[in-house]
Structures are given as structure tokens and as C-alpha cells.
Amino acid sequence: MKLKTISIAGMEKRARAAFVNSLSGFKSANLIGTSNGEGATNLAIMSSLTHLGSHPPLFSLVIRPGGDERHTLRNILETGVFSVNHVTVDIIEQAHQTAARYSSDESEFDAAGLNPVWQGGFRAPMVREANVRLGLELRQHMRLEINGTHLVIGEVVLACVPELACRPDSSLDLGAAGTVALSGLDTYHNGGSEKRMAYAKPDLPPRQID
């Protein structure tokens, strides 16, 4: 393919956001469910959930300063919990709609047409239409001085997944779960065709499994 060098510095603000958000590759698409102390629910789509470790099972979430996402951050800091719900092919439109800037007295669950479920006594709402639903407890919060974004670290304390997506080695078949990936700011992808590779070892060539 013919490549070209792009000067980010010269880009207009909206073009720059579209370009830079494309540069990391495919991203997760998750709905983050929270509630405030009075039980008012909030739901926000985010693409920044990142694995920090498996023992304990820790994930980080980057929350940009300003805008509606502050409701999510405020609720997490107030209640100490949040839910993570995979966006699936069936709820792309509803999930994307949660990014609209609703006023604080309107729940994105109602506005987007998704249903909260309070599962197993967990204190943050999960999404009934999601096939993978996680409950996380806040473990650490820090503000990154470099650009004011917030890093929220949570530990998974509840994990509900589809039976048919569970593989023998305990990994999940995300295609079977209907989970989608996100690219840039607005493009949702189903899992597509896949290639599974065996554990890499220095003295063996790459081997495909399945």
C-alpha cells in the first residue's frame, strides 16, 4: 500500500479528533452503567477500557475531562462501583445514542431505549440487552496531569457471560457473544473472520489453532 505522512499539528479540531481516534487501531465498545446516591441511573459508551492485570482482575478506564462523562465519573466516585456491558450487534444504535449530551435529570437508559437490571445485588445498573455484563468496584482514581484526563481503576467482582461463548480454555468467543469493536469515533464492526494462534515460543514457528 502507498503510505503518506500526515501532519497532525495542521489539522482542524474535528478532523484531528477523527484522525487521532483512529490511530490506535480497533477499540472495545462498552456501556458504562452507574447511578448516583439517589439511584438515578446513567449510561455512557466508552472505548478506553484496558486490561491491567488478571490476579486480581483489574481494568482501567480513561474518562476525559468535561462533558457528559463527568456524570459517570461523579457517580463512580460517589458509589464506588460501575458496570461494564459489551455493545453487541443488536444494540449498536442505542449504545451510540448514549453519547448524546442529555441533561443530568434524564437517564440514558430511557433516552436510548435500554433497560437497567440490578443483578445479584450489585449496586450499579447493568444493561439487560448486553450479553457480557461485569460489575466492578473502584480501586483507584487519579487525574493525569499531562492533559487532565482521569484514570479509573476497577476490579471485576461480578462477571456474567453467555454460556455459548465460553471456550474450553476459559477464554470467550467474542464473535459468538455478538460483541462489536469500535474504530475511530463512530464505526462499529462485528468480529469478522478470525485466526487463533498457539502460545508463542522462541524455538517453534507460529502455529494456528482451531
Add this chain to the structure above:
Amino acid sequence: MKLKTISIAGMEKRARAAFVNSLSGFKSANLIGTSNGEGATNLAIMSSLTHLGSHPPLFSLVIRPGGDERHTLRNILETGVFSVNHVTVDIIEQAHQTAARYSSDESEFDAAGLNPVWQGGFRAPMVREANVRLGLELRQHMRLEINGTHLVIGEVVLACVPELACRPDSSLDLGAAGTVALSGLDTYHNGGSEKRMAYAKPDLPPRQID
């Protein structure tokens, strides 16, 4: 779909890693290129690159403590730069092979069969076979006390992308670029079919574009 609740606490170590690594959804698959002060190159596949902001264009990388990834961290701290190269459908096997634990005197470029390119005078090696290649300068490094992982924050100072993947709005068509997504520890996915959504607004229903 029928869901089931999984108890992570009771899982054996390898099963737990496979399960927890599946929980965040699809991840990016990037080859991180570095060199040490003597010019010896290193290449490591990572799935943790996360967008922190577009102005300036900042990304974070989570590097686990221990293992081969320390070569990458040590090189970044020594030289202050690293490259990010999207894994594409054509180099899945080579990219996966960089995860093998090679000794420090062997370059993963040679071992996996990929070629370094020193582009535009940038001081970290990029991958000639990659279609999206980025040069980043280290801006911040911190160790997260909670589990000893390292958070590396870099700013994009050089971006090379395929002409045919550039959309009019400056976003990238990652499917056209051949970029793949990763799920769990070992499964690579092409972009699959996609659905592009218009900017979400509270007073408008979700609208598909394209």
C-alpha cells in the same frame, strides 16, 4: 442468550488469564518498536494502547511487570521514543511470534521475519510490513502501585497511513488498511462488516451514515 455467572476467584491461573483478558471486548493489536542506546532493536506485540487525548495526540501503553516486555520499557526509558505499528491480516503470524521470550541478544524483528525501517529520521524502528506506523515521544512514565504495571504516555510526532484508508473527514478506514483486532490472548479478527453512526444528539434518533 443464556448467561451464566463465573467465579473468577476459583479459576486456575492460566484459565483466569484467558478469561479476564477476554472481558474488556476487542482490543487493538500493535507492534511496539524500540531500540537500545547501541541500536539493537526490539519488537513486541501489545494490546493496551489507549487514546488519552487528541490535542496534543497522546496515547497510553500498559506494560506488565516482568518478562520480555521489560526490554520494551527499558528501551523507551533509555531513548525516549517508541513506534506503534498496526498488525495487519498479512502479518498476524509474525506479529504473534514476537510474544515469544527471546533472549535479549536476539531481535524479534529477525526472529519473527519482519523488517525494521528507520523512517524520517525517527529514532525508533518501525515495521516495514505495517500499513499504519506511528512515531511517539515519551511524555510520562509511572508505575501503578496497585499491581506494579507501568503506564507509559507518549505523544504522536510522526504518522504514516495508507492513502486509500483516508476518509474525507480525516478518520481512517481500518478495514481498508488491513488492521486487525485482538480478542483474549490469541485470537485475531479482521474488521468484518461495519456500521457507521452519525454524531449523537439528544433531540435526534440514531442515524446510520455511509
